[in-house]
Amino acid sequence: MCARRSLGVAIGGLGALLAKQIAAATVIAYDDLGPEALYALDLVAFPAVVIIDRAGRNFHETARAAWRSR
Numbered sequence: 001m002c003a004r005r006s007l008g009v010a011i012g013g014l015g016a017l018l019a020k021q022i023a024a025a026t027v028i029a030y031d032d033l034g035p036e037a038l039y040a041l042d043l044v045a046f047p048a049v050v051i052i053d054r055a056g057r058n059f060h061e062t063a064r065a066a067w068r069s070r
Helices: 012-019 032-035 058-069
Strands: 021-029 039-044
Touching: none
Parallel strands: none
Antiparallel strands: 021 039
C-alpha cells in the first residue's frame, strides 16, 4: 500500500472529469460496501490540491495564517 494517503471529494461534472484520470482502482477495505468501499487509486495527471494531509495539516488554515501575517 502506498504511504501517501488523502481524501478527495469532487461533485458533479468535476467528479466525472477527474474520474477519467484514474488508471486503476483496487479495493483495500470494506469490499462488502460495493462502491462505498475504500479504494487505492492509481492516478495519471490528476489536477488536485490536498487540503488536509495525513499529518493533519490543513492547507486552508496555513494559507490563511500566512496571508494574515503579511
